[in-house]
Amino acid sequence: MVTTSKPEYKVIGTRPVRPDGVDKVTGRAQYGADIKQQGALAGRVLRSPHAHANLKKIDASKALALDGVKAVVTARDIVGPDGDLSKLPDPAANILAGTKVLYRGHAVAAVAAINDHVAQEALKLIEVEYEVLPAVLDVREAMRPDAPILHEALRTRAPTGPSEGPSNVVAQTVSAFGDIEAGFAECDVIVEREFSTKMVHQGYIEPQAATAHWNSDDQLTIWTCTQGSFPARESVSQILGHPISKIKVIPTEIGGGFGGKISVYLEPVAALLSRATGKPVSMRMDRTDVFEGTGPTPGTNIRIKLGATKDGKLRAAYGDMAYENGAYPGSAAMYATMVVTAAYQIEHVKFDGFDVVVNKPRTQDYRAPSAPAAAFAMEQLIDEIADQLKIDPLKFRLMNSAAEGSRGPMGMPFKRIGHEECVEAALNSPHYNTPLEGPNRGRGVASGFWFNVGLRSSVNVSVQPDGTVNLNEGNTDIGGTRASLAMQLAETLGITFEDVKATVVDTDSVGVNDVTAGSRVTFASGMAVHEAGKNLIAALKERLAPTWQTTPDEVQFEAGVFKNADGSKTMTFKEAAVATVGRGVGLTVSGSVNAGFLAGGGFAHHIVDVEVDPDTGKTTILRYTAIQDAGTAVHPAYVEGQMQGGAVQGIGWALNEEYYYDDTGRMANSSFLDYRIPTSLDVPMIETIIVEVPNPLHPFGVRGVGEPGIVPPLAAIANAVARATGVRQTQLPMSPRRILETTRGIA
Amino acid sequence: MTGRTYVSARINGEQRDFLVEPRQSLLETLRDELGMTGAKEGCNNGNCGACNVIVNGSLVNACCVLGVECNGAEIVTIEGVADGETLHPLQTSFLENAALQCGICTPGFIVAAKALLDKEPDADEARIRHWLAGNLCRCTGYDKIVRAVLDAADDMRRAPAKA
Ligand code: FES
Ligand code: FES
Numbered sequence: 001m002v003t004t005s006k007p008e009y010k011v012i013g014t015r016p017v018r019p020d021g022v023d024k025v026t027g028r029a030q031y032g033a034d035i036k037q038q039g040a041l042a043g044r045v046l047r048s049p050h051a052h053a054n055l056k057k058i059d060a061s062k063a064l065a066l067d068g069v070k071a072v073v074t075a076r077d078i079v080g081p082d083g084d085l086s087k088l089p090d091p092a093a094n095i096l097a098g099t100k101v102l103y104r105g106h107a108v109a110a111v112a113a114i115n116d117h118v119a120q121e122a123l124k125l126i127e128v129e130y131e132v133l134p135a136v137l138d139v140r141e142a143m144r145p146d147a148p149i150l151h152e153a154l155r156t157r158a159p160t161g162p163s164e165g166p167s168n169v170v171a172q173t174v175s176a177f178g179d180i181e182a183g184f185a186e187c188d189v190i191v192e193r194e195f196s197t198k199m200v201h202q203g204y205i206e207p208q209a210a211t212a213h214w215n216s217d218d219q220l221t222i223w224t225c226t227q228g229s230f231p232a233r234e235s236v237s238q239i240l241g242h243p244i245s246k247i248k249v250i251p252t253e254i255g256g257g258f259g260g261k262i263s264v265y266l267e268p269v270a271a272l273l274s275r276a277t278g279k280p281v282s283m284r285m286d287r288t289d290v291f292e293g294t295g296p297t298p299g300t301n302i303r304i305k306l307g308a309t310k311d312g313k314l315r316a317a318y319g320d321m322a323y324e325n326g327a328y329p330g331s332a333a334m335y336a337t338m339v340v341t342a343a344y345q346i347e348h349v350k351f352d353g354f355d356v357v358v359n360k361p362r363t364q365d366y367r368a369p370s371a372p373a374a375a376f377a378m379e380q381l382i383d384e385i386a387d388q389l390k391i392d393p394l395k396f397r398l399m400n401s402a403a404e405g406s407r408g409p410m411g412m413p414f415k416r417i418g419h420e421e422c423v424e425a426a427l428n429s430p431h432y433n434t435p436l437e438g439p440n441r442g443r444g445v446a447s448g449f450w451f452n453v454g455l456r457s458s459v460n461v462s463v464q465p466d467g468t469v470n471l472n473e474g475n476t477d478i479g480g481t482r483a484s485l486a487m488q489l490a491e492t493l494g495i496t497f498e499d500v501k502a503t504v505v506d507t508d509s510v511g512v513n514d515v516t517a518g519s520r521v522t523f524a525s526g527m528a529v530h531e532a533g534k535n536l537i538a539a540l541k542e543r544l545a546p547t548w549q550t551t552p553d554e555v556q557f558e559a560g561v562f563k564n565a566d567g568s569k570t571m572t573f574k575e576a577a578v579a580t581v582g583r584g585v586g587l588t589v590s591g592s593v594n595a596g597f598l599a600g601g602g603f604a605h606h607i608v609d610v611e612v613d614p615d616t617g618k619t620t621i622l623r624y625t626a627i628q629d630a631g632t633a634v635h636p637a638y639v640e641g642q643m644q645g646g647a648v649q650g651i652g653w654a655l656n657e658e659y660y661y662d663d664t665g666r667m668a669n670s671s672f673l674d675y676r677i678p679t680s681l682d683v684p685m686i687e688t689i690i691v692e693v694p695n696p697l698h699p700f701g702v703r704g705v706g707e708p709g710i711v712p713p714l715a716a717i718a719n720a721v722a723r724a725t726g727v728r729q730t731q732l733p734m735s736p737r738r739i740l741e742t743t744r745g746i747a
Numbered sequence: 748m749t750g751r752t753y754v755s756a757r758i759n760g761e762q763r764d765f766l767v768e769p770r771q772s773l774l775e776t777l778r779d780e781l782g783m784t785g786a787k788e789g790c791n792n793g794n795c796g797a798c799n800v801i802v803n804g805s806l807v808n809a810c811c812v813l814g815v816e817c818n819g820a821e822i823v824t825i826e827g828v829a830d831g832e833t834l835h836p837l838q839t840s841f842l843e844n845a846a847l848q849c850g851i852c853t854p855g856f857i858v859a860a861k862a863l864l865d866k867e868p869d870a871d872e873a874r875i876r877h878w879l880a881g882n883l884c885r886c887t888g889y890d891k892i893v894r895a896v897l898d899a900a901d902d903m904r905r906a907p908a909k910a
Binding site for chain 2: 015017018020021022024025026027028029030031033034036115116117202203204205206207253254255256257258284286287478479480635637638640641642644645646647648649671672673677678679680681683685686
């Protein structure tokens with residue numbers, strides 16, 4: 001670990017076993033598909049086989065006649081008998097299509113039946129009449145004026161005002177500082193390239209699953225493996241027009257998400273089926289549903305021009321970044337234009353972003369959304385300039401690094417950040433200082449940035465009669481956050497980790513929480529926990545003061561001990577809790593924060609050694625080191641886990657993964673056999689170096705760590721492949737086929 | 748509606764008698780008929796290992812075996828890996844090594860690793876990576892999982908009785 005000065009912590013920085021651990025190694029933990037409600041029916045979704053079509057008619061009579069089938073619902077059940085299906089608003093239209101299907105896999109109807117097999121048989125009996133339309137699958141093609149139009153009502157939002165006619169370009173956004181022409185005029189070296197990447201999936205191992213029960217009193221209960229129970233409640237409420245006060249979302253354990261389990265898919269449909277049948281309805285996706293019917297992350301086409309002076313100063317950057325939003329509007333390109341240069345100080349920049357709809361699934365976030373593809377382009381050009389100037393690629397990055405006070409991605413100056421420290425750690429790492437030898441081998445490096453977000457978090461803390469505390473939080477624990485929050489509470493209260501019991505509770509039982517995403521839970525819920533801890537200490541001071549014949553503000557609390565002014569009376573937190581709660585009256589406090597949008601920013605830097613087989617084109621990862629600024633690593637093992645997991649997802653994205661479409665918009669590889677994510681055989685151990693540059697925005701200096709680690713790998717591997725083969729890779733994935741095509745002209 | 752077949756098997760050391768439809772996989776049988784949800788469905792076609800169980804000493808993907816095929820079989824699932832309240836060394840090692848993040852793949856990995864170490868207590872990193880290549884984990888990057896299995900193997904060699 002590389003650490004700048006930080007306070008001595010007792011609990012933070014240790015590696016306790018997580019509270020939910022035993023349930024998860026014994027098979028007892030309940031995930032989305034494990035919820036069994038008495039008398040529950042099974043629901044399944046019918047999906048469009050076409051990438052683009054008018055939905056003329058749905059006839060479910062044969063399905064309804066099948067023994068065991070209880071209900072069929074369509075978008076008609078959302079808008080009501082007199083509603084106008086053509087006006088079905090987004091996002092409802094993505095849940096059940098109205099008058100048009102916009103991608104293969106788009107949900108058109110759903111069935112509830114006595115079991116899953118009957119439900120699946122019933123799907124085959126639903127007759128749907130489609131009028132097939134030409135589909136557009138490529139982002140640049142979709143931008144052409146003569147492209148098939150997905151949404152007749154869509155007008156481009158642009159700095160010059162909305163487009164006149166319908167367009168597939170959702171928005172043109174600009175991120176510009178300085179004077180781009182003057183900047184390039186100063187440059188001695190200019191490089192320019194076009195890059196493209198394919199749509200990829202988060203690849204969480206647990207398919208979406210949800211159970212809903214619409215009770216006869218209109219109280220709707222939903223069990224779901226979501227990344228956000230509160231946002232899910234909000235979405236279901238909006239889609240179904242049912243008040244949030246009548247919806248309770250109970251989050252189950254969640255088997256991975258990475259941004260893909262923020263949106264609801266099955267929840268509102270299960271609710272409709274439950275309303276129609278009066279029974280609880282359980283739904284789950286199969287793997288093909290997950291690939292075709294949920295949100296992958298955009299494919300891109302990115303052109304960047306980058307210039308530097310001969311003394312190695314980056315001066316100007318220009319880019320045109322087009323991102324596929326899938327079937328409905330999104331904002332990935334807008335974020336891309338902001339993050340693409342965040343690691344560097346470049347005075348003159350202009351980036352145009354184009355968010356574009358295409359006939360593919362509506363895209364969703366996938367860890368640091370938009371940033372990996374942007375870095376794939378930018379970090380390769382950085383390497384090319386460093387090479388041309390004969391400067392070590394790490395030293396070149398250091399010479400141009402963003403730092404405290406330099407312009408951040410939205411124009412405001414950065415607070416204390418750790419990019420320089422990450423690059424320095426790379427320069428000093430055992431990996432970088434071990435020469436790489438042998439033919440067909442190359443080493444690559446790359447930096448990555450992600451904003452990290454704050455947003456709203458709330459927790460409740462109640463003191464138990466034995467002096468332990470219960471921590472009830474509202475964010476799903478996707479990778480150890482019960483532990484990281486309990487640790488921060490223990491640290492605040494000066495008690496042990498074992499004296500805190502952390503539980504994830506439903507939307508009725510705690511204040512509002514935003515998503516488990518944006519690397520925000522350990523950060524923002526950590527702030528809520530700290531707040532609750534302070535409130536608890538204040539409450540105990542109130543209780544101790546009268547017995548100590550003093551006033552609450554005379555009572556001190558330090559290192560877990562309450563003291564009166566002259567130090568003649570002392571009590572540990574636990575003693576005070578037993579005395580006032582165990583032999584007094586119950587005590588519950590809450591902590592609620594809105595930690596704002598920006599949470600301090602996180603940087604990562606990766607080093608990779610590859611070997612490229614000249615005969616097969618296969619790239620093997622020989623060695624990999626991930627470096628990241630965690631601010632303060634609350635539970636270092638889980639920080640390392642985030643870094644390693646991000647690196648390996650990036651390896652898959654770089655070398656293998658893509659949505660492979662035929663011309664009609666059919667995904668040809670919608671299984672884990674054909675959409676191959678890395679296995680244990682494909683990767684080595686991932687070495688980690690945690691850098692700790694405390695985040696000034698957090699009481700313990702924490703930074704979010706979930707996302708920055710997926711930003712560098714695509715570029716780091718491309719840089720390594722370029723050194724190994726002498727050929728720059730501008731398209732992903734760098735599959736054996738692509739390598740052979742580009743290095744030997746073999747098609 | 749399809750008729751049901753009587754099946755009798757030993758699951759985690761206990762005799763279980765049950766009825767299944769011929770089309771029900773062992774995974775569905777365990778999860779839907781017997782209420783054992785420890786084995787998970789990640790793909791339902793043999794590509795992820797989340798449903799791993801041991802049948803007659805061999806590691807199988809429960810989604811690719813039919814329930815009716817298991818008449819007379821000896822089956823070990825994740826629910827039977829611990830010895831009562833005492834965790835198996837692999838379970839302890841996964842916890843201590845932080846080898847799970849979301850944990851959905853964990854039952855499959857632990858069952859698969861047990862099937863390996865039962866037969867090859869000296870498995871090294873290369874062998875472990877090879878054996879576990881049928882189990883997908885999207886969260887951890889495998890590093891801590893492989894370390895956990897190596898550590899557990901070490902523990903089991905030192906105190907074979909515990910295993
Ligand atoms: S669910 Fe059986 S292998 Fe994936
Ligand atoms: S821990 Fe999430 S898939 Fe392995």
